[in-house]
Amino acid sequence: MRLVFAGTPEVAVPALDALLASDRHEVVAVVTRPDAPAGRGRRLVASPVAERAEEAGIEVLKPARPRDEDFLARLREIAPDCCPVVAYGALLPKAALDIPVHGWVNLHFSLLPAWRGAAPVQHSILAGDEVTGASTFLIEEGLDSGPVYGVVTEEVRPTDTSGDLLTRLAFAGSGLLAATMDGIEDGSLKAVPQPAEGVSLAPKINVEDARIDWAAPALRVDRVVRGCAPAPGAWTLFRGERLKVMSVLPATDREGLAPGEIVAAKNSVHVGTGSYAVELQWVQPQGKKPMKAADWARGVRIAAGERLGTA
Numbered sequence: 639m640r641l642v643f644a645g646t647p648e649v650a651v652p653a654l655d656a657l658l659a660s661d662r663h664e665v666v667a668v669v670t671r672p673d674a675p676a677g678r679g680r681r682l683v684a685s686p687v688a689e690r691a692e693e694a695g696i697e698v699l700k701p702a703r704p705r706d707e708d709f710l711a712r713l714r715e716i717a718p719d720c721c722p723v724v725a726y727g728a729l730l731p732k733a734a735l736d737i738p739v740h741g742w743v744n745l746h747f748s749l750l751p752a753w754r755g756a757a758p759v760q761h762s763i764l765a766g767d768e769v770t771g772a773s774t775f776l777i778e779e780g781l782d783s784g785p786v787y788g789v790v791t792e793e794v795r796p797t798d799t800s801g802d803l804l805t806r807l808a809f810a811g812s813g814l815l816a817a818t819m820d821g822i823e824d825g826s827l828k829a830v831p832q833p834a835e836g837v838s839l840a841p842k843i844n845v846e847d848a849r850i851d852w853a854a855p856a857l858r859v860d861r862v863v864r865g866c867a868p869a870p871g872a873w874t875l876f877r878g879e880r881l882k883v884m885s886v887l888p889a890t891d892r893e894g895l896a897p898g899e900i901v902a903a904k905n906s907v908h909v910g911t912g913s914y915a916v917e918l919q920w921v922q923p924q925g926k927k928p929m930k931a932a933d934w935a936r937g938v939r940i941a942a943g944e945r946l947g948t949a
Contacts, residue, residue, distance in 0.1 A: 641666065646687055646726055647685065650687050656816040669709075722815055745772060752836060760866065847866075856916050892914055
């Protein structure tokens with residue numbers, strides 16, 4: 639099939655690579671988000687998918703909005719058989735959905751109908767899921783509600799951050815997406831409607847969602863820290879300033895600390911929660927680089943009874 643691939647961030651690149659390596663399909667163009675400002679200089683930078691496509695000598699389309707008539711006209715000229723999608727980052731209008739013969743097929747990082755939305759991996763970790771995965775489905779106008787072509791499962795490890803899990807799913811899902819293209823092309827694969835039961839939503843995680851509630855149980859604190867890593871990053875307040883909490887370890891043998899209470903030893907820092915304590919591993923004070931929690935505690939000289947989470 640003639641494919642137009644749509645995607646934007648680094649997590650979409652493995653799927654693009656898998657399709658470029660296929661001897662059954664031709665990726666004739668890529669659709670990605672427009673260049674965005676990045677770095678201290680805020681200069682415009684192309685998306686990782688755009689960079690990879692340019693390396694491969696493929697036409698790159700960067701519509702400000704997928705409903706723009708210039709973009710739709712070019713897509714009609716290209717006349718793709720199918721448009722595989724991974725984390726493109728913009729809603730596709732019906733005018734675009736109707737162009738390819740076999741539609742737009744999305745690789746979504748959950749086992750649909752669970753975790754429909756922008757942040758499925760983060761929500762899977764926040765919820766304490768033991769197994770998640772990726773699904774390929776035919777995009778329709780509803781939110782991640784189209785019929786499913788295939789799935790692949792992935793165990794959620796106890797120490798996974800959302801970044802760890804998303805990286806594994808990106809590579810596992812790339813094979814699933816390529817296989818889905820094969821099945822659509824030879825007619826062996828039919829999309830199956832999603833069940834009405836088991837639907838859950840995964841909206842984007844905002845900064846306030848990433849604020850740690852030290853009155854919550856230690857397992858919840860651990861999930862928030864892992865689920866929000868690397869972005870937007872779990873955080874708390876210390877002496878009125880924001881402190882990013884990059885990693886913790888539940889410490890089941892440490893009880894009796896009040897929620898947020900800090901106890902610093904030579905090589906460890908423990909903080910009380912609504913159950914047992916957690917040990918801080920890495921933190922990032924406001925305006926500074928990440929550092930080991932014990933080094934941070936020595937620098938700020940924790941006083942007896944001081945707490946995290948209060949102004």
